[in-house]
Amino acid sequence: xxxxxxxxxxxxxxxxxxxxxxxxxxxxxxxxxxxxxxxxxxxxxxxxxxxxxxxxxxxxxxxxxxxxxxxxxxxxxxxxxxxxxxxxxxxxxxxxxxxxxxxxxxxxxxxxxxxxxxxxxxxxxxxxxxxxxxxxxxxxxxxxxx
Numbered sequence: 001x002x003x004x005x006x007x008x009x010x011x012x013x014x015x016x017x018x019x020x021x022x023x024x025x026x027x028x029x030x031x032x033x034x035x036x037x038x039x040x041x042x043x044x045x046x047x048x049x050x051x052x053x054x055x056x057x058x059x060x061x062x063x064x065x066x067x068x069x070x071x072x073x074x075x076x077x078x079x080x081x082x083x084x085x086x087x088x089x090x091x092x093x094x095x096x097x098x099x100x101x102x103x104x105x106x107x108x109x110x111x112x113x114x115x116x117x118x119x120x121x122x123x124x125x126x127x128x129x130x131x132x133x134x135x136x137x138x139x140x141x142x143x144x145x146x
């Protein structure tokens with residue numbers, strides 16, 4: 001799944017929960033729930049970056065940053081929880097570094113990578129963007145209403 005749905009979910013959880021210590025495990029768990037929803041990915045396993053990857057990443061990160069800034073502006077009293085929620089909801093994807101540095105894929109990280117990849121429900125169909133856009137929109141609406 002793109003980074004922005006994870007960030008929007010984590011930020012919304014931070015705005016809703018408010019307690020930074022409680023939001024961390026909830027946001028982390030949300031990551032794996034979202035990965036089990038069918039979603040678009042421009043490159044499928046074995047995840048070799050393409051030209052599309054380098055177009056998607058800056059757009060995805062800009063949307064993610066905008067969601068975090070919006071959430072912190074709307075809910076400044078929950079800024080820490082929002083940031084931690086966004087970080088822990090998206091941070092589980094840091095295992096993608098094994099694509100760039102294959103030597104990292106050993107031991108515990110290899111087991112985590114294999115488990116995390118098995119959870120994914122990726123598709124190259126652009127219809128897979130619909131659930132991701134819906135998750136980001138739902139996250140923003142939740143932040144507004146909390």
